[in-house]
Amino acid sequence: MNCRGTLNFRHGDKQAAVNNFFISNDTLFEYGGMFIWGSSHLIANNYFNLSKTIRSRGHAAIYLNPGAPASEHVMAFDIDIINNIFENINGYAIHFSPMLANRVQNFPHLKVPQMVPHDIRLVNNCFYADKPSGFKFFRDDCPTIEKKINWANNSYYGLETGLAINNGLRKGQRHRHLLSFQKISDVSKCIALKNETHFAYRNFDGIDFDFNCKLSGGINGKPLRATDILPPWMIPELGTYHKTGKLTKLQQKRLREINHRSKP
Helix, strand or coil, X not given: CCCCCCEEECCCCCCEEECCEEECCCCCXXXXXXXXXXXXXXXXXXXEECCCECHHHCCEEEEECCCCCCCCCCCEEEEEEECCXXXXXXXXXXXXXXXXXXXXXXXXXXXHHHCCCEEEEXXXXXXXXXXXXXXXCEECCCCCCCCCEEEECEEEEXXXXXXXXXXXXXXXXXXXXXXXXXXXXXXXXXXXXXXXXXXXXXXXXXXXXXXXXXXXXXXXXXXXXXHHHCCHHHHHHCCCHHHHCCCXXXXXXXXXXXXXXXXX
């Protein structure tokens, strides 16, 4: 709620964001959704409702980073965006080229087509607005560059898309109950979009969690718990910081020791 930053997928591939709620209810500051670097990520069953978005990053709920391969600012590619709801975003729902001018300046040896996000699959997402915002649902500053963006069973209502309409992005109706609308009974619609023999949202190593089962159920009314995701052996080491936002005495002691060792 009212988070002034973004949830970043930056260092490392095969990351998952499932059943999160990105909500702001005032315009005092600029609020974030997700900024995505890297590949083979899953963004599924999330709810976005942002009353004001971050100008410096490009005003969006989800930012798909353009950048140089094998660099700190690696482009976003091979991404599954499934079963999400974007409601009344005061910005773009998805920005396909955020901060592109910065990346062009940082990597002058590359041409723009080598930097844009690609192989993005969007399935069963709802893009909805019942109030004006001055934005469209999507922004793509490189519309003529082939990106292999695949759409299936997505619905929009209330604003212009900002992109060429295709069969996988249809104009819908006003939905009174958006959460009940976002359920998918057959994940084969997602699977059909990927030609390999595995899928980006398959169960990840080290996480005892059935992603396919979770996707089929739509958005749950509350965020997932640590015990829903982490392996049993990790729970005793988790501590209480994720609940209280405060370090235990032992954690404070360890932090002081680390800081002391890091001083020259």
